[in-house]
Structure formats: structure tokens, C-alpha cells
Amino acid sequence: MTHVVPADQSTQRAAQTETITVSRYAPFRSTAITIVNLAVFFLIWELIARAELINALFFPKASAMFAAIYNGFADGTIWPELSHSVSNFMIGLVISIVIGIPVGLLMGASRIADLILSPYVWAMASLPRVALIPLLILIMGFDNSMQLTIIVLSAVFPIMVNCMAGVKTVDPSLLRAGRVFGTSRLQTYSKIILPFTLPFVIAGVNQGIARGLVGMLIGELLGGGGNGLGFLLDRAGDQFDAPMLYAVLILLAIMSVGLIQSMRWLEQRAAPWRDTART
Amino acid sequence: MVHVGSHQTDHPAKERASTVGSTLIEAVEVSAGYDNRRERTRLIALRDISLTVTQGEFLAIVGPSGCGKTTLINMIAGFVKPLSGVVRVRGAEVNGPGADRAMVFQDYALLPWRTVERNVEFAIENRRGYVPKAERRRRIADALGLVGLVGFEKSYPHELSGGMRQRVGIARALVGEPEILLMDEPFGAVDAMTREAMQAELEKIIAETRQTVVFITHSIDEAITLGDRIVVVSNRPGTIREIIDVDLPRPRFDERNDVKRSARFGEIRSHLWALLSDEALGAKSGSVTQQEGETR
Ligand SMILES: Nc1ncnc2c1ncn2[C@@H]1O[C@H](COP(=O)(O)OP(=O)(O)OP(=O)(O)O)[C@@H](O)[C@H]1O
Ligand SMILES: [Mg+2]
Numbered sequence: 059m060t061h062v063v064p065a066d067q068s069t070q071r072a073a074q075t076e077t078i079t080v081s082r083y084a085p086f087r088s089t090a091i092t093i094v095n096l097a098v099f100f101l102i103w104e105l106i107a108r109a110e111l112i113n114a115l116f117f118p119k120a121s122a123m124f125a126a127i128y129n130g131f132a133d134g135t136i137w138p139e140l141s142h143s144v145s146n147f148m149i150g151l152v153i154s155i156v157i158g159i160p161v162g163l164l165m166g167a168s169r170i171a172d173l174i175l176s177p178y179v180w181a182m183a184s185l186p187r188v189a190l191i192p193l194l195i196l197i198m199g200f201d202n203s204m205q206l207t208i209i210v211l212s213a214v215f216p217i218m219v220n221c222m223a224g225v226k227t228v229d230p231s232l233l234r235a236g237r238v239f240g241t242s243r244l245q246t247y248s249k250i251i252l253p254f255t256l257p258f259v260i261a262g263v264n265q266g267i268a269r270g271l272v273g274m275l276i277g278e279l280l281g282g283g284g285n286g287l288g289f290l291l292d293r294a295g296d297q298f299d300a301p302m303l304y305a306v307l308i309l310l311a312i313m314s315v316g317l318i319q320s321m322r323w324l325e326q327r328a329a330p331w332r333d334t335a336r337t
Numbered sequence: 338m339v340h341v342g343s344h345q346t347d348h349p350a351k352e353r354a355s356t357v358g359s360t361l362i363e364a365v366e367v368s369a370g371y372d373n374r375r376e377r378t379r380l381i382a383l384r385d386i387s388l389t390v391t392q393g394e395f396l397a398i399v400g401p402s403g404c405g406k407t408t409l410i411n412m413i414a415g416f417v418k419p420l421s422g423v424v425r426v427r428g429a430e431v432n433g434p435g436a437d438r439a440m441v442f443q444d445y446a447l448l449p450w451r452t453v454e455r456n457v458e459f460a461i462e463n464r465r466g467y468v469p470k471a472e473r474r475r476r477i478a479d480a481l482g483l484v485g486l487v488g489f490e491k492s493y494p495h496e497l498s499g500g501m502r503q504r505v506g507i508a509r510a511l512v513g514e515p516e517i518l519l520m521d522e523p524f525g526a527v528d529a530m531t532r533e534a535m536q537a538e539l540e541k542i543i544a545e546t547r548q549t550v551v552f553i554t555h556s557i558d559e560a561i562t563l564g565d566r567i568v569v570v571s572n573r574p575g576t577i578r579e580i581i582d583v584d585l586p587r588p589r590f591d592e593r594n595d596v597k598r599s600a601r602f603g604e605i606r607s608h609l610w611a612l613l614s615d616e617a618l619g620a621k622s623g624s625v626t627q628q629e630g631e632t633r
Contacts, residue, residue: 231446234416237434239513240465249459253450331450331493 118300123308126301136290140309143287146202147274147313150209154266157210158217159259165218166225167251183215187273191280205277205286212273213266220262224255260325267317271310360428361549362390362413362517367422368574369408381574382408386422388568388577395543395550397560399609400570400578401616406553407443409575410519413551414440426517436465439515441523443553445506447494453505454490457481460513468513480508483538485531500527504535511542518550524559536563537590544588557609561602562589569612578612581605 081087100120106112107119130136165172165179187208198204228251236250278288287306294302370381382405390396398406411417412424415434424431426438439460447456457477461468468476481487484504494502503526510518524532536559543550554560560567564583571578583605589596596602 229446231442231444232448234414234440235442235446235448235459236463237416238414238438238440239460239509240434240436240463240467242464245463249463250448253448256450329450331495 115298115300118304122301123304126299126305127308130302130305136305136309139286139290142285143274143278144313146205146286147209147270150206150274151213151263151266151270153206153210154213154217154270155263158214158262158266159221162218162221162262163225163252163255166222166255167247172222179215179218182211183219187212187269188276188280191276195281200282200284202283202285204281205274205283208277208281209270209273213270216265216269217259217262220258220265221255224258224262225251227258228254257325257329260321260328264318264321267314267321271314271317275310359392360389361392361394361426362388362551363425363428364388364409364412365423365425367409367412367419367424369405369412369417369419370574381420383570384574384576386575386577388580390549390551393547393549395552395563395565397564397567398551398553398570399555399557399560399567399613400575401572401613402555404570404573404616405575406570407521409570410440410521410551410553413517414438414519436513437516438519439510439513439517441503441506441510441518441520443521443525445494445502447502447505447509449494452491452493453486453497454481456494456505457508457512460509466513466515476512477508480512483511483542484508484535500531503527507535514546514548516548518548518552520550520552522553522555525555532559533590539563540588540590557606557613558597560609561585561605562596567605567609569609569616572616578616581609 104120107114107117107122127136161175165175190208190211194204194207198207232250232254233246236246241249274286275288275291277283278286279292281288283289287310291303291306294300294306364386367383367386368381369383370379372379386409398409400406408417412419413426413431415431415438418432426435448459451459454477457480458473460466461473461476477490478487481490484507486501486504486508489497489501494505497505503523507520507523510520524535527535539550540563542548550563552560552563554563561583567581567583569578569581570576585596585599585601585605586594
């Protein structure tokens with residue numbers, strides 16, 4: 059076949075797309091599955107508890123737990139603690155993001171900044187948070203600022219480290235493309251390095267959320283501040299109030315799942331080019 | 338950055354036509370290598386390369402895999418500094434990329450967060466090589482038309498096949514109408530038919546714009562059908578084994594006058610084949626592909 063294909067036949071073809079029909083109910087299907095799934099879960103829980111296979115002291119009925127949640131909100135024991143924890147956590151997370159992202163980006167971009175800061179960052183990132191509690195109590199007492207500090211110290215380093223890793227792993231051939239096509243220094247950052255790093259930033263914030271929640275709980279459990287979900291948990295344990303204990307655990311689970319889900323939503327908004335394998 | 342050349346004037350092609358034949362790119366006894374700090378060794382990739390490319394010339398580079406072709410083109414692009422010797426473009430030593438040179442990367446190097454049209458736009462929206470927004474639309478549409486990607490403007494690179502990504506890279510290099518096109522295996526991932534069509538298209542573009550092209554390929558036939566001269570690079574450390582003049586008439590993609598059937602084409606082809614299989618055997622790693630069934 060020595061024959062040259064006429065250019066306008068083989069190279070000018072346009073994308074052939076067909077419209078496909080997606081069921082209107084498709085988005086609701088997974089929600090429905092989740093609801094059924096949870097209902098079955100709590101039902102089995104209830105049945106096992108009613109059969110008294112496990113000591114009711116450790117394993118209350120699901121209905122008792124839901125009653126504890128309802129009563130707790132009705133008589134005002136849960137809400138102040140929940141809102142204390144949530145607002146503390148959100149403030150701590152925002153502080154961590156505001157500090158962690160720029161410092162992490164700086165460490166990724168500048169060798170000097172990396173050399174100077176990395177011993178401290180790595181030491182702090184790997185040190186178990188609980189070890190800091192006595193020192194923080196010594197410095198700040200049982201104050202709320204102590205609880206806030208432990209949240210920030212827990213969340214800020216994963217954010218920092220991920221941002222740094224993002225900048226450092228920028229594909230070198232993308233940087234070359236930038237140089238060939240004439241980006242200025244600022245444009246190299248705004249058009250190549252930052253978009254490349256965005257998924258790492260989001261992963262860092264996700265880790266920051268998980269670690270920050272742990273920090274929040276140890277601050278409230280061990281900090282002796284007398285408030286927050288951690289305090290409720292502690293008190294319920296002391297009073298052998300199993301339904302309340304489980305109620306707080308469920309609230310914590312809802313809180314963390316909610317945060318993680320909103321991050322996933324954000325990720326899909328911010329980085330649509332990455333959802334190859336999803337849907 | 339210094340603006341080399343004046344390709345952004347109204348009639349770049351005319352201007353270039355007047356200087357066709359003068360030396361544009363020049364490498365003088367260039368060696369290049371990569372340091373391995375961990376093992377304290379240096380891998381010499383290229384040794385004593387001397388080469389000139391004249392204005393308007395199409396220079397094809399062939400050679401076994403790993404012989405330093407990408408390194409050579411990267412030196413012309415300004416990414417890799419020679420260990421010794423000097424590379425000049427228009428008489429000025431290369432010490433970084435410039436607006437006069439655009440590149441098609443072997444690994445495409447597309448921005449994954451940008452759609453096809455925004456990737457092409459990348460070449461003409463930055464500080465150097467800026468084109469006003471109103472004109473960009475038309476230029477991008479032209480470039481995408483040339484590479485046959487009309488209809489995929491809004492697709493992301495991950496939604497395209499390998500060959501389509503490669504064509505986005507080609508459109509991006511063409512859209513800024515640079516004086517020098519550096520192409521590192523630009524058609525490596527497209528099928529034989531599309532490849533021929535794009536070769537024909539490239540020849541047509543070059544004839545019009547008088548751009549100078551440095552073109553790496555693994556295909557002997559492609560080197561002969563496109564090149565004015567073919568540089569054969571030997572095994573690592575790469576040296577110039579031979580430079581072959583391709584004295585076939587242009588346009589080469591002409592249905593009435595098929596160069597691939599000519600006796601001269603066959604001669605050059607078997608000569609190149611012998612040279613390259615010699616090199617490939619030396620390296621014990623065959624990297625030369627022969628486009629099958631094209632000459633009979
Ligand atoms: N960034 C790098 N660091 C270290 N060594 C490198 C680097 N880039 C290339 N090399 C080495 O230099 C040699 C030449 O590489 P180059 O990429 O120029 O080869 P090539 O001729 O383009 O090969 P191919 O045809 O496979 O693309 C190779 O042996 C490779 O191992
Ligand atoms: Mg290469």
C-alpha cells in the first residue's frame with residue numbers, strides 16, 4: 059500500500075458521539091442501597107442485643123442508643139458538647155490549612171527552606187500526639203486553647219508534608235513544556251506546579267482531618283477541659299452508660315464521614331481530570 | 338528573554354525564504370552526559386557531535402534506542418547543557434529554551450488538567466510567544482484541524498488514545514509557528530495510515546512556512562520520505578556514524594510521483610538498513626522498525 063491517504067479523509071474526522079440515556083433514578087440508587095444497608099445493620103444489631111448474646115453492659119440495643127441520642131438532644135446534654143467539638147475542630151482545621159499549605163509549598167519549592175524546616179517537620183509529624191499533652195497542659199492549663207493547639211498540631215503536618223511531596227514530584231517533562239512554551243516564573247507556578255499539586259493538597263487535608271479528629275478527642279479525653287464529645291464519651295464510660303457511649307461514637311462517625319465526603323465532593327469539583335476510574 | 342528571529346512579523350515565510358540555506362543550528366564538537374552522584378559515575382550519552390542545520394532544512398535523526406537522540410534534541414532545545422563543545426542557534430550560544438524553538442515531546446508532556454484546546458493554547462498564551470486572545474481561537478482551530486482532532490476540543494488528555502495525545506502535542510508545537518520545530522518521535526504512537534497522512538500534512542506545512550525541522554524517528558521510511566538529510570547516530574556513546582543526503586524530489590507525497598517506488602529510495606533504504614542493523618547488532622537490542630509492506 060504505497061498510496062497516500064488524502065489528508066481530509068483521515069485526519070479531519072470529527073468526534074463521533076451519540077447521546078446515551080441515563081436513568082433519572084441512577085443517582086438515587088446508591089443512596090437507596092446505603093439506606094437499606096444501614097437499616098439491615100441496625101436491625102441485626104438490635105436482634106443480637108435482644109438475644110443477649112453479648113453482655114448488655116458493653117452492647118446495648120440499637121434502639122437504646124437512638125433513644126440516648128434523642129434524649130441527649132432533647133435535654134441539652136449533647137448539643138453544647140457537639141457544637142463545641144465541631145467548632146473547635148473547624149477552627150483548628152482552618153488554622154492548619156492556612157499554615158500547612160503555604161509552608162508545605164515553600165518546602166517543596168525551595169531547597170533551603172526544606173533543609174532548614176524538614177528536621178522539625180518530620181519530628182513533629184511522627185511524634186505521637188499524646189506525648190505532647192502534659193507539656194501543653196503545663197503551658198496552657200485546661201483551657202480551650204490547649205484543645206485547639208492539639209488539633210492544629212495533629213492536622214498541620216500531614217497537610218504540610220503532602221503539599222511538599224506534591225511540589226517535589228511535579229513531572230519534569232511538564233516543567234520542560236513550560237520552559238519551551240515560555241512561562242514566566244510566576245506562570246510556572248500558577249499553570250503547572252499548583253494544578254499538579256492540588257490533588258496532593260486535597261489528600262493532605264484528608265489526612266489532616268483524620269489526624270485532627272484524633273487530636274480533638276485526645277485533647278478532650280485527656281485534657282480535662284470538661285467539654286466536647288470526648289468529655290461526653292469519658293463521662294458515659296465512667297457512668298457505665300453504654301447507650302450514650304455508642305451514641306457519641308455514632309455522632310463522631312457521622313462527623314468524620316461527613317467531612318471526608320465533603321472533601322471528596324470538593325476534589326471532584328477541583329480536579330475533574332482525575333475522575334478516570336470513578337462513576 | 339531575548340527574542341531571536343522575527344517570526345512574528347506578518348510574513349515570516351517570505352522572510353525565511355530569503356535566508357534559506359544559511360546556517361541556523363550548529364553543534365560544534367558537542368559531548369553530553371548524565372552524572373550519577375550516587376555512584377559517582379558519568380554516563381556519556383553523546384561524543385563529539387558536529388552538525389549544522391541550514392535554514393529551511395528538514396533534518397531527520399535515526400539511531401538505536403538509547404543512543405542519545407533525545408539528548409541531542411534537548412541540547413538544541415536548551416534543556417541539557419553540553420559537557421563540552423557548543424550548540425548555537427543563529428550564531429548565538431544556546432543557554433535555554435527560546436521563542437524560536439518549539440518541541441514535540443517523546444512523552445507528549447500534556448497538562449492533564451487542561452482540555453485539548455487549552456493544551457494547544459498553552460503555547461501561545463504565556464509571557465513569551467503571547468498571541469492576543471481574539472486570534473488564538475482561529476489558530477487553535479487551524480492547528481487541531483491539521484492534526485485531525487476536530488471534535489475533541491473539550492476532551493481531557495486521559496480521554497484520548499496515545500496517538501491522539503501525541504497529535505495534541507504536535508498541534509501545540511505548530512500553533513505558535515516557531516522558526517524551528519524540534520520533533521522527538523512525533524508519530525511514534527499513531528497508526529500507519531494516520532501516520533502517512535500526517536507526514537504528508539507536515540511536508541505541506543513546511544513547504545509553506547519554511548520552518549526548519551529536526552525530527553527524530555525510528556522509522557527508516559519516515560526518515561527518507563521526510564528528510565533532506567538523515568543523521569545516523571551510532572550506539573552509545575552516540576557519535577555521528579554517517580550523514581546521508583536524500584536527493585529525492587519534493588513534494589514527496591505526490592500521488593503521481595510516488596518516491597517510495599523510485600530506485601533511489603530503495604538504494605537509500607537498504608543503505609540505512611545496513612547501517613542501522615549493524616548498530617543494533619552491536620547493542621544487542623533491536624530498536625529499528627521497518628514499516629512493512631511499503632516498498633515492493
Ligand atoms: N535524565 C537522565 N538521567 C540519566 N541518564 C539519562 C537521562 N536521560 C537519558 N539518559 C541516558 O542517556 C542515554 C541516551 O538517552 P536518550 O534519551 O538521549 O536516548 P534516545 O536515543 O532518545 O533513545 P530512544 O530512541 O529510546 O528514545 C541513555 O542511555 C539514557 O540511559
Ligand atoms: Mg528518545
